[in-house]
Amino acid sequence: MATTELASSDQSDVVLAAHALSKHFRLHRGRRRLHAVDGVDLALRRGRVVALVGESGSGKSTVARLLAQLHPATSGEVRLHGRPVKVRAGRRFRAYARRVQLILQDPFASLNPIHTVRYVLTRSLKIHHPGIKGEALEQGLTDLLTKVHLQPDRFLDKFPHELSGGQRQRVSIARALGATPEVLLADEPVSMLDVSIRLGVLNLLSELKNDMNLAILYITHDIASARYFSDETIVMYAGQVVERGDSETVTQRPAHPYTRLLIASAPDPDNLAAAPETNGAKGEPPSLIDPPPGCRFQPRCPRATARCATESPPSFPVSGTQEAACWLFAPAGGNEEVPR
Numbered sequence: 001m002a003t004t005e006l007a008s009s010d011q012s013d014v015v016l017a018a019h020a021l022s023k024h025f026r027l028h029r030g031r032r033r034l035h036a037v038d039g040v041d042l043a044l045r046r047g048r049v050v051a052l053v054g055e056s057g058s059g060k061s062t063v064a065r066l067l068a069q070l071h072p073a074t075s076g077e078v079r080l081h082g083r084p085v086k087v088r089a090g091r092r093f094r095a096y097a098r099r100v101q102l103i104l105q106d107p108f109a110s111l112n113p114i115h116t117v118r119y120v121l122t123r124s125l126k127i128h129h130p131g132i133k134g135e136a137l138e139q140g141l142t143d144l145l146t147k148v149h150l151q152p153d154r155f156l157d158k159f160p161h162e163l164s165g166g167q168r169q170r171v172s173i174a175r176a177l178g179a180t181p182e183v184l185l186a187d188e189p190v191s192m193l194d195v196s197i198r199l200g201v202l203n204l205l206s207e208l209k210n211d212m213n214l215a216i217l218y219i220t221h222d223i224a225s226a227r228y229f230s231d232e233t234i235v236m237y238a239g240q241v242v243e244r245g246d247s248e249t250v251t252q253r254p255a256h257p258y259t260r261l262l263i264a265s266a267p268d269p270d271n272l273a274a275a276p277e278t279n280g281a282k283g284e285p286p287s288l289i290d291p292p293p294g295c296r297f298q299p300r301c302p303r304a305t306a307r308c309a310t311e312s313p314p315s316f317p318v319s320g321t322q323e324a325a326c327w328l329f330a331p332a333g334g335n336e337e338v339p340r
């Protein structure tokens, strides 16, 4: 997908960017390849949140892992402040991780049950600020817990099993902040938490974004939360970006048939008994193993035409910053249909 207006309007505050990033996993050491991510472009800016939205298996976590340098890319580039990065391990990886931190979905799995909060945060501070000790270390611990709204004297000596899910996720966030990062890659940071405490953790991330001028990638399958929390929303389907734009427009006036399906099929919080709408779309996402040409959503798309089965649509402008990779939005010469 072409770089968006949002992505190209001002490059000066871009911290981390993906350019045509792809990841194909080789299966069973054979010739077959699973196309987890294909040609993703995105730009993370200081003080802004980009939401990466899509259903399970669409490639969101793989994008985060590529950006975190936990996977080598098959093709394309990750750039930090405009410079291509390729680090695998050792000192260079630690230096990179100091600037780009990943927060995972499961605060239960990501904190070792045998270590106290003090141990977890001390380790983070010592890794990222070698030589820190004594009063500076104590102050660092206090500051980290205060930033995530946990009282230091109450929480420093607790073990993970003594904490609620929300408190654990706050400790995971504090651990990430120990690196004083510029970028947070938050992979479904609230999806395992009770609905009642999700908002509190998202508000905390929002506050940290403002206070620390962080660039945040917020990965979620919940497109409604993207509207609330993010400036830009990027929608992925089967490893590719299908739509992007400012969050208000993408969530309120979705263009791509898949985004419409995603929004229509989200449960209505006021009427959980009602069957979600599917706008005529049926079926499952396609196999990502050696995918066929054409639009990957075409087998499920209620508006597919013959062209969609053979030609992969590039990204077309829809309105303002909004773009959709769908032939419905091709200028004259594309599909005849009026999109809305």
Ligand SMILES: Nc1ncnc2c1ncn2[C@@H]1O[C@H](COP(=O)(O)OP(=O)(O)OP(=O)(O)O)[C@@H](O)[C@H]1O
Pocket: 025, 034, 035, 036, 054, 055, 056, 057, 058, 059, 060, 061, 062, 063, 221, 288
């Ligand atoms: N190490 C791997 N080896 C092979 N296939 C992988 C590997 N990691 C991910 N995949 C596959 O890549 C595709 C994308 O997975 P990914 O976890 O990025 O999706 P996701 O959108 O984050 O889904 P979820 O919300 O369930 O985490 C899936 O088909 C997954 O099975």
